[in-house]
Amino acid sequence: MSSLRPDGRSREMLRRQRLHRSRVPSASGSAEYRIDGTIVVAAVHGPLRIAPWREAHDRGVIDVELSAPGWMSRDDQRACEGRLRGAIERCVELRDFPRFGLRISARVVSDDGNAEAACVNAVCCALIDANVPMRGLICANACALTREGSMVIDPTKREETEARAVVRACALSKHREKDEIAIVGCSTTGALTEKEYLDAIAFIVDATAAVVNIQKKSIARYEVHGKLHEDEAPKKRQNTEDAPMEGMENRPLG
Amino acid sequence: PHSPTPRKVPLNHGGARVRASLPRRGVREDARDVDSEGRPTARARARAGVRVRDGDERARVGARETRGDDRARGSASERGDAQGGGTERGASELERPGWESDKAEACAARVRDALTSAEVLGSDLSDLCIERGVFAWRLMLDVVVLDDDGAAADAALSAAVAALRDVVLPEATVKRGKIVIGDEEEGVDGADDGMRKGTPLNVRTTPVCLTTALYKEHLLVDPTHAEEALSECEVSVVLTEDGMIRGVFKNGGEVEATEDILMKCIAAARLQYAASAKVILDASEDDDY
Numbered sequence: 453m454s455s456l457r458p459d460g461r462s463r464e465m466l467r468r469q470r471l472h473r474s475r476v477p478s479a480s481g482s483a484e485y486r487i488d489g490t491i492v493v494a495a496v497h498g499p500l501r502i503a504p505w506r507e508a509h510d511r512g513v514i515d516v517e518l519s520a521p522g523w524m525s526r527d528d529q530r531a532c533e534g535r536l537r538g539a540i541e542r543c544v545e546l547r548d549f550p551r552f553g554l555r556i557s558a559r560v561v562s563d564d565g566n567a568e569a570a571c572v573n574a575v576c577c578a579l580i581d582a583n584v585p586m587r588g589l590i591c592a593n594a595c596a597l598t599r600e601g602s603m604v605i606d607p608t609k610r611e612e613t614e615a616r617a618v619v620r621a622c623a624l625s626k627h628r629e630k631d632e633i634a635i636v637g638c639s640t641t642g643a644l645t646e647k648e649y650l651d652a653i654a655f656i657v658d659a660t661a662a663v664v665n666i667q668k669k670s671i672a673r674y675e676v677h678g679k680l681h682e683d684e685a686p687k688k689r690q691n692t693e694d695a696p697m698e699g700m701e702n703r704p705l706g
Numbered sequence: 707p708h709s710p711t712p713r714k715v716p717l718n719h720g721g722a723r724v725r726a727s728l729p730r731r732g733v734r735e736d737a738r739d740v741d742s743e744g745r746p747t748a749r750a751r752a753r754a755g756v757r758v759r760d761g762d763e764r765a766r767v768g769a770r771e772t773r774g775d776d777r778a779r780g781s782a783s784e785r786g787d788a789q790g791g792g793t794e795r796g797a798s799e800l801e802r803p804g805w806e807s808d809k810a811e812a813c814a815a816r817v818r819d820a821l822t823s824a825e826v827l828g829s830d831l832s833d834l835c836i837e838r839g840v841f842a843w844r845l846m847l848d849v850v851v852l853d854d855d856g857a858a859a860d861a862a863l864s865a866a867v868a869a870l871r872d873v874v875l876p877e878a879t880v881k882r883g884k885i886v887i888g889d890e891e892e893g894v895d896g897a898d899d900g901m902r903k904g905t906p907l908n909v910r911t912t913p914v915c916l917t918t919a920l921y922k923e924h925l926l927v928d929p930t931h932a933e934e935a936l937s938e939c940e941v942s943v944v945l946t947e948d949g950m951i952r953g954v955f956k957n958g959g960e961v962e963a964t965e966d967i968l969m970k971c972i973a974a975a976r977l978q979y980a981a982s983a984k985v986i987l988d989a990s991e992d993d994d995y
């Protein structure tokens with residue numbers, strides 16, 4: 453019996469992911485991150501001067517604003533902002549710009565599932581675009597537990613709604629002495645056992661490797677070709693706009 | 707217990723913030739052991755009340771009329787609206803009065819998600835239905851944080867569950883397309899004898915949240931406000947009596963959570979569940995509270 457999902461993916465397959473940097477010209481750095489129907493645009497302004505009463509003498513301050521009108525309730529947006537801020541504070545070298553601040557905004561243009569992960573990934577790419585000093589690349593994903601008990605990575609909106617539980621987590625990509633599973637932030641909805649939760653976390657951490665590839669390729673392309681060539685590249689690819697970028701095609705993990 | 711010795715006093719512009727280290731011996735500032743389980747009573751006091759709005763101009767308590775099949779089903783699917791009104795904070799020095807802080811809204815979302823994931827009123831909220839496809843009750847849950855000494859979300863969830871256990875839905879019938887509350891049609895005003903007539907809400911589960919802070923490789927269960935400020939990260943776990951995890955929340959922090967740390971946090975929540983649930987059940991049975 454086929455175990456494919458309604459959109460034709462296996463349970464370990466990610467959807468097509470696309471990244472376009474420097475989407476907001478006035479920002480210090482920006483990125484548009486697409487996971488099929490989920491589109492998030494993130495912009496980074498700074499480091500810039502902030503109000504004296506908000507300064508921290510030994511580290512920078514991060515302001516995060518998430519806008520998802522029509523896709524998330526106000527409470528959900530604030531909760532997601534908190535997780536986003538926590539993830540960014542972990543990966544950015546805040547001590548490199550004391551008394552300054554970073555203003556980060558993320559807007560969910562369209563939500564077809566896994567929007568929170570798209571926000572984290574978009575913000576990370578925007579930080580790269582802004583040349584903000586970072587400890588590592590932060591990447592996120594989600595895993596849904598179906599009512600039959602199986603786990604599927606990168607769920608669509610429909611899969612999230614029908615799932616018994618959804619686990620969202622983000623991890624920092626950095627060199628590790630030993631192979632360990634460590635997360636920066638997580639949130640869950642629904643009911644699951646401890647084993648299911650830990651398996652879902654491991655599943656998500658494995659999946660973040662694919663996202664890290666996207667971010668690293670984007671960095672490498674900028675370093676080799678320069679920013680001007682990157683701006684021209686999308687025009688050349690107009691005929692094959694739907695073709696995924698190398699390394700981001702829809703293929704199984706591992 | 708050994709008294710804490712402050713190490714440095716860094717000053718933020720516009721105010722002083724004293725940062726003290728935890729005592730060097732294995733004792734926390736409130737005399738609990740560093741590795742001990744926290745006491746079940748929440749130091750972050752919260753009071754929750756559930757308002758059941760009334761469409762009747764006279765009484766102002768009871769049901770609010772909702773019409774339409776979508777609304778009745780909507781109140782089953784939009785669990786957030788049905789079960790989570792909002793939280794108010796202003797009980798710590800970090801909150802500015804008059805502003806709805808981001809933390810309060812995030813706390814409200816967490817309480818709502820915990821209540822929804824735990825299916826406190828069932829998965830379809832059918833207990834709130836008055837007439838299928840026409841009328842349904844709408845619950846507005848307000849949580850007021852009176853004093854925040856850490857782990858406010860834990861106390862907020864406990865207070866919310868206790869408030870839901872206290873709810874009595876008035877007797878309501880539909881006559882000639884309108885809702886009739888109690889004995890109104892018979893013209894019996896009924897002397898207020900202090901007894902609430904109606905159907906108690908069927909609270910199926912008792913979710914309990916436990917926050918654990920990580921400080922220098924020590925796990926501090928149920929951290930105080932000062933400990934939260936010093937902690938490197940916090941993990942909150944929501945459990946129900948069947949042992950299922952209804953929520954795990956970690957908002958970044960300076961330290962990543964490994965699998966080992968997550969397992970310890972879940973184990974601490976399991977150990978603490980019985981005592982915390984007893985507090986909620988005792989509060990529900992105490993008529994004088």
